[in-house]
Amino acid sequence: MAGKLGGGGDEPMTEINIVPLVDIVLVVLIIFMVTATYMNPQGIKVNLPEAATGESIESSSLGITVAADGALFLDGAPVTEDALRAAVRAAKAEKADVVCLIAGDKDARHGDVTHVIDLVKQEGIAKFAINIDPAAEPAVATGTP
Secondary structure: OOOOOOOOOOOOOOOOOOHHHHHHHHHHHHHHHHHHOOOOOOOOOOOOOEEOOOOOOOOOOEEEEEOOOOOEEEOOEEEOHHHHHHHHHHHHHHOOOOEEEEEEOOOOOHHHHHHHHHHHHHOOOOEEEEOOEEOOOOOOOOOOO
16 A cells, blocks of 8 residues: 555554654663763772682672671672671572672781671571682693702
8 A cells, every 4th residue: 555645635544653663762772871881880999819710600699798997798788797697597588599709808807708708607608609800820830940
């Protein structure tokens, strides 16, 4: 069915024009792409220790960070030790197989990181990982001196 120029007919328009809809969707998509580059997620500045033998994990249920001053963060939000225990218990009740990713600043005290590991184990979490920055592969020593 061919269209007519001039629009001088008594027939109603029976076709849907989707061009304006497509134009609007594309404009919204472009606006989203431009503004997404300017979004800066609030993060915690942590200098992770380096290790050459670290493995990556696919996902973690809880992300716990120990800052250099000993402050605790759960998924980026400051948290007290009691609130951390409650969050671990709630995650354990919601999902039986919970994994904790513990990131300790390299300037944090060893005792603070060990305390968080102990806290997680006390709450029944058997799987946890230590977050590191991957280091360059060490040079392989040859057998000759």
